[in-house]
Amino acid sequence: MARMVARGLRLKRSTIIQTGVNYQQYYPSYLTPALLSSSSVIIVAEKEIQQQLVKEKIPRLQQWLNTHKIIATNYKQDLINNSTLYVINHHDWLDLIINHLLDNDIVTIIEEAENLPDIITKYLSQEITSQDWYNLGLFFPHHQNFIRENLAKLTKLIYTHPINPYNSYLLEEEETIILRQLCNLVENEKNHQKVLAKFIHFQKALSENKKYINYFTVNRSQGTFTINSSPLELRFSINHIWKNVPLILLSNYLESQKYPINYGECLGLNVDNFTCLKFSPDGESQNLNLYFPHNFPFPNNPEFQNRVTQEILALVSSLKINHHPIIIIIDDVPLQAQITSNLAAYFGSRVQLNSLNIGENSILVCDIKFWLNYQSELLTPILLIFATLPIPSLENPLIGAQVAHYKNQKKDWFRLYLLPLAIKILQQSTMSIRKNQGVIALLDNRVNYRSYGVNILRSLEPYAKINYVDLYWQ
CATH class of the missing domain: 1.20.120 (Four Helix Bundle (Hemerythrin (Met), subunit A))
Incomplete structure (x- = not known):
């Protein structure tokens, strides 16, 4: 990865890298070539990561590399010739690029580029x-x-x-x-x-x-x-800002393919003009154990609520040691409350709801948004349970409007929009658990009996299917 970033900086060649891990694991691979480059470089990151980079990670790495590159958090064109490393947040960078205040000769590295569509939409x-x-x-x-x-x-x-x-x-x-x-x-x-x-x-x-x-x-x-x-469509609002701007986009996961065509289309980027690299999980050290029961009621079945409650209680009880937390992801608010209450009756104060204050033996019940936002800050789980597949709800107006837009264009809105989004969410939410080869439990029987279930399972490879959960060996 570091060689690819160094190549992009040297040749000013736009690059997209899907790392398969979060930024805490890959940041030295782009900071090192950025600090060693003789040219000025821009790094774009969210404010919290920006502060970590400027106050902790860059000074430590500079000391180790024995470099003296100028570090700045505000972009100034008069500093470009002085080999400056600019570390700026997304909002400031968007102000600069949309108002054409950036020098087209300077390479921009964008951290967590998987969030770029949402960040630009919000902006x-x-x-x-x-x-x-x-x-x-x-x-x-x-x-x-x-x-x-x-x-x-x-x-x-x-x-x-x-x-x-x-x-x-x-x-x-x-x-x-x-x-x-x-x-x-x-x-x-x-x-x-x-x-x-x-x-x-x-x-x-x-x-x-x-x-x-x-x-x-x-x-x-x-x-x-x-x-x-x-x-509604970002590309029509921003496709003009990318012209002649060399970019290095770093992400955990964008799409199943090396060339993220849908991602590029969303942002108005022609990925054919990018060098693309995608790292896959190592088959031995990052193998998942995947549990998905058969003969389970579908989420719209009246029996689902009771069955999923019983199954979650059985799964949590199967954990014989408590060196890692258990995470249970439920987006349905009434079901989330019921399962939290039932678990608390059995396991007491170990059970937490949407809380960052968890220990090694905690049982955390949360929604998918909470988990995606905070999984890098929480202890790595040994068991990650999905009550249902993370298919976005049409009750969300932003999702509903996008689906209506696909329908108006007579496109397959599920396979072209909702399914790729669900696979992306599933990929991003399972990254931390791969580190200790933990267990993922999918309690949504659509993965067995719907044609798109094959796509869901393929996205989780490499994995070993298990028929029961026994975590004593962990």
Whole structure:
């Protein structure tokens, strides 16, 4: 990997590397050539990793390599000729590249590139809060009654929506009409575009709703809501920013193939212009033990809840020693609460729900988002249980809108969108457990009886199928 990064830096050749591990395991492989390079280099990482790199990892590596490269957290073009290593966060980097403030001759290394689509989507999204509505009333004092009346109508409509796990909903026609009337207030205010930027953006998003996902998020406990707008297809918003920019994209997993075509298409990148490398798990040292029972009810079967509860209790009880935690991933909120309660009745305070405070003998019940966000910070589990396959829910408005977009194009939305996303989530969530050849239990019988189950199992290779769980030998 280090040789590939060094080659990309030397030739300014764009590269995509799928490492199969998280950044804690691969960071020396890109930092070393970046520090030894005679040219300036940009490293883009999330703020927490940026701080770790600047304060801990880079100084330690510089001392060991005996290098004296300038380290900076703010990009300045006048430092480029001084062989500087810039370590900046995603937001600052996007500000630079979208406004064409980066020198095209400098290579950019992007950490955790698997998150890049979500990061760019968040950057390009707009959110209107209650404070923004208040500011709008101050800006248009003669229209305050009009704003209040329409906000009251909008609030009433929003709170009639049934509760869902995401507290988010796509805007419906009546809500869109009200928002369009409110946003029309800014139509002729050309001299105050900066002050009214959010409303100007929403006016455009509402008029071009086939290009945007327009939705709202409710915080029922606080009695507030926000109106949100995100681009439907990133490539149309950002494909121009990649021109002549040498990139080295480092990720844990993007796709099953070496050339991540769908990933590139999402970002407007032509992967044919990239050198691509994909590391596969070592067949001996990173073999998974995979347990998936047959004759198990499907998740939509009324019997599933009781059967999955019994199976999880049996699996957890099968652990004879407690040197590693057990992780149970459940996205369904009522089922998550029931299983947590049942486990606590048997195992007491060992059971934790969505908590970072776990020990070697803990049993952690969490959703997939929590696990993906924090697995690198938690102790490596010996048993990882999935109650269901991590197929994204259509109740999530962002997922639902993407599925509708595929349907409108008459494309196979499941095999082209939901299934690759589920495989990606499964790959990313099982990386830490490979280190100690732990056990993954898939309690979703669709893996046995649906045609796409073969794709799911193939993505987990190398693995050894087991018919029962006996963890005493661990």
